[in-house]
Amino acid sequence: MKITVLTLILVFLVSCTKFQKSSVIGTWQLFNVDDVQQSIIEIWEFKDDKLYIMQFPKNQPYLINTLYVLDYKYKIKLTRKNVIIIYHYIGDESKWSVLELKHDKMILFLQSDDPIRVFLYKEFLRY
Numbered sequence: 001m002k003i004t005v006l007t008l009i010l011v012f013l014v015s016c017t018k019f020q021k022s023s024v025i026g027t028w029q030l031f032n033v034d035d036v037q038q039s040i041i042e043i044w045e046f047k048d049d050k051l052y053i054m055q056f057p058k059n060q061p062y063l064i065n066t067l068y069v070l071d072y073k074y075k076i077k078l079t080r081k082n083v084i085i086i087y088h089y090i091g092d093e094s095k096w097s098v099l100e101l102k103h104d105k106m107i108l109f110l111q112s113d114d115p116i117r118v119f120l121y122k123e124f125l126r127y
Contacts, residue, residue: 023101024074024083028124040065043127046072051085083108096122 030042038058045052055066071086081098100107103126110120 023103024098024106027127028106029127031123031125033123044124049073 025046027043027045030044032038040055041058041061043052043054043056045054049071051068051070051072053066053068053070054064056062056064073084073086075082075084081101083096083098084093085096086093094110094112096108096110098106099109105126106124108122108124110122112118112120
């Protein structure tokens with residue numbers, strides 16, 4: 001009986017992880033609450049195990065200024081959800097906590113070691 005209950009719990013947790021990761025997959029536009037008239041648009045696209053970050057002028061979406069291609073992992077530990085972004089070019093990774101993940105809205109939070117930017121908060125809308 002105990003093995004059956006543990007098996008059911010394990011299956012449930014694995015299926016929740018797959019559902020949550022599929023929820024983050026897609027294209028998201030960074031919404032800067034401090035600058036709603038943004039002149040630079042930033043797009044994050046989660047695709048397979050890659051994260052593409054693009055920046056371009058608001059009125060010229062065909063003119064990409066910046067393009068990063070990074071690896072990412074989605075992890076769930078009990079009730080905590082994290083998106084781990086891996087920066088190969090500097091040998092670093094950052095663990096963003098997922099504060100909210102809905103169909104059309106995602107909020108990520110990072111506690112940084114940088115003394116100037118101790119906390120980073122990013123809010124995205126589905127693009």
